[in-house]
Amino acid sequence: MPLLHRIARKDHPVIAFTLDGAPCEGRAGDTLLSAILNRTESLRRTEFTGEPRAGFCQMGACQDCWVATETGERLRACTTPLQPGMNIVTGTARVA
Amino acid sequence: MSERPQPLIVGAGPAGIRAAEALVAAGLCPLVVDEAPACGGQIYRQRLVQDGRSTKDLYGSEAGKAERLHAAFAALEGRIDYWPQALLWNLRDGVADIAVGGTSRRVAYDGLVLATGATDRVLPVPGWTLPGVFTLGGSQVALKAQGCAIGSRVVFAGSGPLLYLVAWQYMKAGVEVAAVLDAAPASAKLNLIKALPLDPGIVLRGARFVAELRLRGVVIRSGIEGLRFEGEGRVSGVIWREGGRERRLACDGVGYGLALRSETQLADLAGCAFRFNQRDRAWLPVRDAAGRASVAGVYLAGDGAGIAGADAAERAGERAALALLEDRDLAIDKARAVTLEAELARIGKLRDALETAFPFPAHWAETIDDATTLCRCEEITAGSIREAVNRLDISEINRLKAVSRVGMGRCQGRMCSAASAEVLAAATAKPLDAVGRLRAQAPVKPIPLALQLAADLPEAAANLPEAAE
Ligand SMILES: Cc1cc2nc3c(=O)[nH]c(=O)nc-3n(C[C@H](O)[C@H](O)[C@H](O)COP(=O)(O)OP(=O)(O)OC[C@H]3O[C@@H](n4cnc5c(N)ncnc54)[C@H](O)[C@@H]3O)c2cc1C
Numbered sequence: 228m229p230l231l232h233r234i235a236r237k238d239h240p241v242i243a244f245t246l247d248g249a250p251c252e253g254r255a256g257d258t259l260l261s262a263i264l265n266r267t268e269s270l271r272r273t274e275f276t277g278e279p280r281a282g283f284c285q286m287g288a289c290q291d292c293w294v295a296t297e298t299g300e301r302l303r304a305c306t307t308p309l310q311p312g313m314n315i316v317t318g319t320a321r322v323a
Numbered sequence: 324m325s326e327r328p329q330p331l332i333v334g335a336g337p338a339g340i341r342a343a344e345a346l347v348a349a350g351l352c353p354l355v356v357d358e359a360p361a362c363g364g365q366i367y368r369q370r371l372v373q374d375g376r377s378t379k380d381l382y383g384s385e386a387g388k389a390e391r392l393h394a395a396f397a398a399l400e401g402r403i404d405y406w407p408q409a410l411l412w413n414l415r416d417g418v419a420d421i422a423v424g425g426t427s428r429r430v431a432y433d434g435l436v437l438a439t440g441a442t443d444r445v446l447p448v449p450g451w452t453l454p455g456v457f458t459l460g461g462s463q464v465a466l467k468a469q470g471c472a473i474g475s476r477v478v479f480a481g482s483g484p485l486l487y488l489v490a491w492q493y494m495k496a497g498v499e500v501a502a503v504l505d506a507a508p509a510s511a512k513l514n515l516i517k518a519l520p521l522d523p524g525i526v527l528r529g530a531r532f533v534a535e536l537r538l539r540g541v542v543i544r545s546g547i548e549g550l551r552f553e554g555e556g557r558v559s560g561v562i563w564r565e566g567g568r569e570r571r572l573a574c575d576g577v578g579y580g581l582a583l584r585s586e587t588q589l590a591d592l593a594g595c596a597f598r599f600n601q602r603d604r605a606w607l608p609v610r611d612a613a614g615r616a617s618v619a620g621v622y623l624a625g626d627g628a629g630i631a632g633a634d635a636a637e638r639a640g641e642r643a644a645l646a647l648l649e650d651r652d653l654a655i656d657k658a659r660a661v662t663l664e665a666e667l668a669r670i671g672k673l674r675d676a677l678e679t680a681f682p683f684p685a686h687w688a689e690t691i692d693d694a695t696t697l698c699r700c701e702e703i704t705a706g707s708i709r710e711a712v713n714r715l716d717i718s719e720i721n722r723l724k725a726v727s728r729v730g731m732g733r734c735q736g737r738m739c740s741a742a743s744a745e746v747l748a749a750a751t752a753k754p755l756d757a758v759g760r761l762r763a764q765a766p767v768k769p770i771p772l773a774l775q776l777a778a779d780l781p782e783a784a785a786n787l788p789e790a791a792e
């Protein structure tokens with residue numbers, strides 16, 4: 228079950244992106260964090276213990292929501308607007 | 324005058340907007356930078372797109388203020404330079420490094436207004452890193468700016484005015500609020516009687532939130548201890564102690580926080596003197612009643628200089644701008660300056676009274692379990708910090724950072740510095756102010772290494788903290 232659920236913008240235009248290779252949909256007005264956590268339970272795994280994380284502050288302070296694109300660019304999910312065609316890798320798939 | 328570089332305002336929240344307005348009124352053209360895509364700051368944050376909700380739905384009783392502030396900023400268009408989505412990441416020798424639009428720009432300024440605001444203050448508890456646990460502010464951002472709830476059955480825990488406000492906002496939005504768990508004892512709320520004559524509106528609004536939550540059957544508990552969150556891979560419940568008994572409640576989302584902490588990194592890089600503030604249990608940049616910092620030409624306004632709320636931030640922003648004008652020997656409305664200072668003093672008293680209703684959990688540092696992760700960036704436990712303190716006889720926070728890496732991670736101590744200072748003070752049986760202040764380092768938030776190098780930092784580059792990848 229996804230972590231977040233929508234209260235508003237339920238019928239806003241769909242924005243297509245991929246998440247760990249799988250096709251995925253967000254809505255116009257989503258941050259990357261909202262788009263991903265409306266589909267799944269976490270954003271990344273930590274470097275040291277590998278535990279799952281899903282952000283914390285949602286305002287660009289804690290830096291616990293960084294994800295990567297397939298080309299290796301790193302993005303802070305809570306402050307990055309979702310763009311059509313983004314290819315996001317979270318590295319969380321191994322336990323999904 | 325036209326020869327001088329323009330003044331620089333960091334932050335387009337209530338403080339920054341009112342500062343910009345006052346400078347423009349005096350004929351100056353400031354540069355305003357803010358990380359956010361639109362103006363408003365934390366409390367009056369705007370959505371990325373319209374979503375059918377009204378400003379009343381979003382900002383409640385503060386909707387009028389939000390609309391006025393957004394309109395005031397819009398009216399400055401063409402008379403200020405405004406860089407949204409711009410991070411000011413370094414300050415030195417009168418120049419600022421600003422990451423914007425994929426490059427880093429170096430800007431000389433004459434007069435610097437720091438209106439950087441605040442973020443949640445957090446003390447780690449077991450399970451606080453689990454997916455589904457967000458700060459109170461983060462829970463509010465999800466709801467307000469993104470129209471998303473952090474769960475379908477949510478618990479709000481911690482302390483501070485945001486605790487009841489956010490719980491109430493979730494309830495109003497139709498989300499099931501399972502409980503509100505307040506770390507402050509119920510008796511502390513009696514202190515609100517002192518705040519009542521200062522601002523009946525604020526106190527009564529808080530009382531109404533509590534009454535309406537109760538009416539809807541939300542469990543409200545005060546004086547809770549031993550708070551922890553449990554779950555496998557995501558949060559599934561909350562555990563706490565109350566009157567010696569352990570309690571447990573299932574939930575799929577948690578909003579947690581203990582009041583706010585000021586964003587002071589830029590004041591530090593600007594070379595401002597700091598003083599320990601007993602009420603906020605934090606080091607804050609020194610300023611006079613007008614907002615002048617200890618460094619000439621630097622002005623401090625709003626929650627970034629000490630937590631006082633949005634109404635104070637608007638006034639402090641305007642007052643700081645007037646100080647900047649005065650210091651340039653420009654004419655100002657002196658009566659207005661006096662009024663602003665008087666209002667700030669009144670709000671300051673109100674804030675003192677409000678804070679006593681939400682006292683800091685004094686025993687947290689002694690009771691927090693060794694196994695609890697204290698630093699979520701570097702995954703350092705409370706136990707390993709205590710061990711380092713004892714083994715190496717550490718008594719100063721920057722030394723602790725160098726040895727343990729606590730405060731050195733990507734968040735630059737935003738989430739762990741309050742906690743690590745508390746643990747260090749408790750472990751060495753010293754008062755909090757005796758363990759020192761964690762120094763800020765550039766970049767104040769992660770920026771791509773390429774930008775940092777392009778900014779052509781001199782020798783200092785070698786000492787940069789772990790820069791962002
Ligand atoms: C998450 C959160 C929610 C809150 N909700 C409420 C509420 O509902 N009701 C209430 O009464 N109070 C609330 N508060 C308190 C209220 O936000 C503040 O009192 C008020 O916003 C302070 O205004 P300000 O202008 O000082 O700072 P802010 O409004 O915080 O604005 C500061 C701005 O500075 C920018 N900034 C900071 N550093 C940099 C940098 N290095 N580079 C570029 N830009 C930078 C930030 O992006 C931000 O937009 C909340 C606080 C937080 C943290």
Ligand code: FES
Nearest residue numbers: 282283285290305
């Ligand atoms: S969730 Fe904290 S920085 Fe994104």
